[in-house]
Amino acid sequence: MSGTDSKHLPVWQESILLVVTALLMAVIVKGFFLQAFYIPSQSMEPGLLVNDKILVQKVSYWFGSPHRGDVVVFDDPGGWLGQAETITAHNPVQKGLELIGLFPTGGHLIKRVVGVGGDRVVCCDSAGRLSVNGTALDESYLMGGAPMDGQKFDVEVPDGHLWVMGDNRGNSADSRVHLGDPGGGFVAEEQVVGKAWLRVWPLNRMGLVRDPDTFAQVS
Known part of the structure; x- marks a missing residue:
């Protein structure tokens, strides 16, 4: 029997197979490689603005942990998020896209x-x-290049945890604000979703989210 005599699936079955395959690939990409998020607040200005859409990559943390200077997306450790910092998928299409990582996720x-x-x-x-x-940081990436606002603290980060802060130090509810919480303001590494990689919207500011060299001298 020649190859031309081999049977093919009906068009409708092929279409369903292609859609299912595409969805499975999208779920795999979301779970292991990339996921879309949006910027919910002013806390990371001037580098990232409210409603910027970014892609977060997960490959960097497959076999390692976050490094000093990384901009990371993480699950709410408990009570950190305000209502204004959440976004909800409002219709079945958005909810489906959110499930496979194509609709920017909130929370x-x-x-x-x-x-x-x-x-x-x-x-x-x-x-x-x-x-x-013991090494002072020259954080040129801060909002207006401004130093800290004077809030004093002296903390030692537990193993497997992170101390995180926004670049807009005057408008960021970060680890400082949650010092008195049960978790002491620290974020467990297992709560990190991934590392901010690429701003995809707006188009006129599309570009990589670059790491600063500020922390290179810290040991």
Whole structure:
């Protein structure tokens, strides 16, 4: 029997198979590689603005942990999110796209990792700068280049946890604000969804979310 005599699926069955395959691939991509999120607040200005749409990549943390300076998306540790920082899929199409990672997801936070397990993070020196393990940080990426607002703290990050802060230090409900919470303001590494990688919207500001070299000298 020649190859031309082989049977083919009906068009409608092929279409269903293609759709199911595409959905499965999308779910796999969301689970292991990429996921879409939106920026819910002003806490990461000036680098990321309210309603920016970003892609978060998960590959960096397959076999490792977040590093100082990474901008990470993480699950709410408990009571960190306000109503204004959540977004809900309003119709079946949006809910379906959210399920496979194509509709920007809410219910998460995005901050910069300042300290990792074992680090001592202190605020502040006479110039208003943070120090990590005794090294003062020159954080040129902050909103207006402004130093800290003077809130004092001296914490040691537990193993397997992170100390996170927003780049807009004057408008960020981050680890500082939650010092008195049961978790002490720390974020467990297992709550991290992934690392901010690419801004995809608006188009005129599309580009990579780059890591600063601020933390290179911290040991």
